[in-house]
Amino acid sequence: IAKSEFGDFSTAVVLAETAELLQHRVRENFQTAGSLFLAYTYSFAWKFQLQSLINPMRIGYKAGMRAGNIDYGYWCLLNYYVLLPLYTGKPLGPILARCPECLYQMEDYQLEDHCFYTRLSWQTCLNLTGQAQDPMQVHGGIFNDNMDEEIIPLRIATVKEVQVELWVIYGAYEQAANLAIECGDSYGKISNLTFMCMADTFYRGLALYAAYRDTKRGKYKKHGKRARKKLAMWEKKGVPGVVHYHALLSAEQAAVDKKYKDADLLYQKAVELAASAGYLNCAALFNERYADFLQQNGPYFESRSDNVVFRLGESMRYYREWGAVLKVETIGKKKMIYSSKMNLPRGA
Numbered sequence: 005i006a007k008s009e010f011g012d013f014s015t016a017v018v019l020a021e022t023a024e025l026l027q028h029r030v031r032e033n034f035q036t037a038g039s040l041f042l043a044y045t046y047s048f049a050w051k052f053q054l055q056s057l058i059n060p061m062r063i064g065y066k067a068g069m070r071a072g073n074i075d076y077g078y079w080c081l082l083n084y085y086v087l088l089p090l091y092t093g094k095p096l097g098p099i100l101a102r103c104p105e106c107l108y109q110m111e112d113y114q115l116e117d118h119c120f121y122t123r124l125s126w127q128t129c130l131n132l133t134g135q136a137q138d139p140m141q142v143h144g145g146i147f148n149d150n151m152d153e154e155i156i157p158l159r160i161a162t163v164k165e166v167q168v169e170l171w172v173i174y175g176a177y178e179q180a181a182n183l184a185i186e187c188g189d190s191y192g193k194i195s196n197l198t199f200m201c202m203a204d205t206f207y208r209g210l211a212l213y214a215a216y217r218d219t220k221r222g223k224y225k226k227h228g229k230r231a232r233k234k235l236a237m238w239e240k241k242g243v244p245g246v247v248h249y250h251a252l253l254s255a256e257q258a259a260v261d262k263k264y265k266d267a268d269l270l271y272q273k274a275v276e277l278a279a280s281a282g283y284l285n286c287a288a289l290f291n292e293r294y295a296d297f298l299q300q301n302g303p304y305f306e307s308r309s310d311n312v313v314f315r316l317g318e319s320m321r322y323y324r325e326w327g328a329v330l331k332v333e334t335i336g337k338k339k340m341i342y343s344s345k346m347n348l349p350r351g352a
Contacts, residue, residue: 036071053281055281058088058089062084068080078115085102087125090125092283095326096133097133100133103129124162128169132327139174141167142167157194161190161191165207168211169203171183177214177215178215178219181215181216184207209253210253217256217260225260228253248283251274252278255293267297275290285322288320291319292315295312299342312342316342320332
């Protein structure tokens with residue numbers, strides 16, 4: 005409540021730390037899995053790097069299964085095996101391999117909510133690895149649920165959050181931007197600011213800035229600024245998981261303002277932050293956006309062809325490491341076309 009209603013991250017963390025201390029003073033019991041899941045998913049995620057949450061989820065899963073707390077035990081498992089690795093840019097292959105195993109166990113226990121989010125994550129991995137029939141659409145062979153918005157608003161909001169992300173990754177910026185405006189901050193409000201809100205805010209912001217660069221429609225810039233300001237507020241409050249997101253949207257804003265030197269430095273900073281933290285997905289996407297920025301016309305962008313090719317190459321490298329096969333092919337074609345246009349050697 006302190007975090008979601010009042011934006012009081014410090015109080016939320018103190019309360020979570022108190023709960024964790026009390027839990028440590030008693031023997032592992034039925035409540036252990038739930039305490040760990042709630043504390044790390046909703047509070048500690050806003051104090052520590054998301055990667056540090058993975059091991060507590062493993063502990064929570066084992067504690068839940070030993071104590072018979074199947075509900076929270078499997079929420080911990082979903083975070084441990086799927087959601088945290090997915091949102092921290094870990095290689096998609098291992099995540100994809102674990103989705104069926106998680107789903108079949110949850111189906112055995114008839115955990116409907118758990119199955120929903122596991123199917124959605126499985127479908128997302130198939131989309132990102134190029135194994136879905138239509139990689140740009142969140143509904144596919146594994147996930148294709150018909151949902152009632154009045155009964156399950158969190159599910160609807162989550163599906164839309166994932167759809168915006170897919171459209172951004174595959175370059176459908178205007179579609180993503182229109183959905184981003186429609187959604188606004190609804191996912192964060194409905195979910196009580198789970199850790200996935202950080203990525204949701206970022207992808208909405210990037211969709212809006214990218215759509216503005218393509219169309220010059222003012223509504224996209226206005227809403228993009230709102231997303232960037234929210235990330236800036238979170239960074240100011242000491243949330244480490246948004247630093248690279250804020251740097252990239254700040255680069256986009258500087259580019260919009262035609263402060264090209266500032267934008268150049270901010271794109272570099274964003275790439276370095278994402279790469280050093282191990283976010284393969286962000287390092288790939290940030291390099292791609294950096295290359296797009298450098299391909300603009302004007303005096304500032306003259307004699308920068310080598311850096312464009314380098315950034316496209318880095319984007320391909322990170323997409324390959326992440327496992328996004330279609331993106332590797334797409335960026336490879338962009339690089340080849342650009343090199344040909346600029347009369348650069350094939351190996352450049």
